[in-house]
Amino acid sequence: MSERKKVLIVEDEPSFARMVGMRLESAGYEVHIAADAYTGTREILQGDYQLMILDLMMPAGGGFAILERIHNFPSKCTLPVVIMTGKTIDDEVKDNAEKYSVSVIFTKPFDSKRFIRRIKSLVPP
């Protein structure tokens, strides 16, 4: 069976989700996409993912809403999380990132090669 690591991308901009997905697939990950916070939460709780890549600005709560919900599940709150955001990283973002032990934050637009390198070091494919 597939030995590839499973990654969930939660991003409401379909073109971008697809592109990031292509990069990750090419780097050797098995990619799944959720288009909103609700689907994302459901997927993470029901599925078996080794990494979550999260967009902050989404309808119905955004990225931190998902983290808030999975925070209470001990098996899920150790999940490595990478945040991508078009927002400027202000105090609120920093505080929340600290609260949910988010490993990495990238501001869009970012250098995708660096992005993949970072992910590979976080969760080797």
Added chain:
Amino acid sequence: MVDKHAFELEKINEQLRLEVAELRWKEEALRESEKRFRNIALSMVVWIWETDEKGVYTYCSERVQDILGYTPDEMTGRNFIDLMPPKAAQRFQKEFNEVSENKKIIKDFENWNLHKNGSHICLVTNGVPILDEDGELKGYRGVHKDITEQKRAEEALKEANRKLKKFDRLKSDFVSMVSHEIRTPITIMREGISLCLDGIIGEITTTQKEVLADTLEHIDRLVRLVTDLLDLSKIEEGKIELRRSLVDLCEIVKKIQKNFEKYAHDKDICIYSNVPSQPLHNYVDKDKIIQIFHNLINNAIRHTKPGGKIKIQIEEKHDLVLCCVSDTGVGISEENLTRLFSKFEQFGQKEDPENKGTGLGLAIAKGLVDKHGGEIWAESELGKGTIFYFTLKKVSPPSILVFHDRQSPSNRIKNALKGDGYHMIETSDLEEMVDLTQKRMPSLIILNARYEHMDALDVIEQLKQENKDLQNPFLVLNQNNHPEGLVRRDDRKNDICFIDKSITGEALKEKVMDLLAV
């Protein structure tokens, strides 16, 4: 006999005549006095009144008709509050009861009344109690002044202020929103091109690669433009906050030089620095200083031909730090020197998009230098080169007052902050702390959540009472494992921030920088 009577009658007559004359004279004086009073009352803008001890009007001057539309006769017999709308009446009654009970004066009391035609009139009332020989209250006497116009103007001003604040907020929300809206499609464009360029979705020909690489460069330039626009907009709005820390400028310059070495080398430009041998410490916003240097150096590189030199230098000059970035580039003409720091001015740059500036770099640099209280200018000679100078005021880190418990002196926190260059003042005596706050005016006060006989909020309350102008922020150290630990939510309005005593050094440093950011 008859003579004696006649003489006496004559005397009585004389007396009567005198008394009548006096009476007439007094009457005349009274008439004069009344006439004087009525003239004054008529010419006064205020309406003069008298009431009984219950507040029922016994007299009103003519002016009442202009102010409330009632004649003086119509007013007699009416109470103050009969002419007020219900809520205003309640308020006035309460005040009047209190005042009349204590026979006090009515001073500058504003009250809304109803004109005969139903419109609202605002009066300001002044009155004194009328007391009889026994000192008992018989009534009040005073004036009402019509301040409706002023009140309306005040309201309009407040409303205008509210609207202005709202608009201001909308404007900055708009800028952030626009920036996000612009970044989204740019991000997608960039990633799309990048995917193709990196061969991830199929092999590409050399020509395709070139075209795509070219496109990518322009997208990156667009990103820089948006970032710069956002920065500049924040500067212009005055929304930039300086997060200061004690930094060694020599170290920063050396680091920047290293960062630019490869880039300069690729263009065959030599970049070197000249810094004092001893550390040059200053309390500045590190990121912003780096940004200033970056903008100046990028500018220098853009205008310098291969084989040229760029020098970065800093030196202390009295109470200033003088920084400069000089190049052996094409130079700037005298007329262009005056337009140097304006937005979107670009002269004499090479055409490749990778190098092309946004035209905002110098404007941003100026904004950041200004914010630090410094000055920026340039000297140049066409064909020879340019030197950009900027000054920074020498600023020492502010003082922080720590009010600790005798039992637990929070040494770790103190030492961590001392290490960051802050001037630490400490005491465990409440009186001394209040005194020190006034004398030394610390920029931040650190308190424990709880002390022996009181908690942090009590201390803050006391400090604010002693010193009404107290503006500085407070940092309160919670002990979460303490049974009586005081865990509260940050009070942003009063600038009180709660953190856990076990906070890491780095996080503490950031928190303090945030609280002191201005």
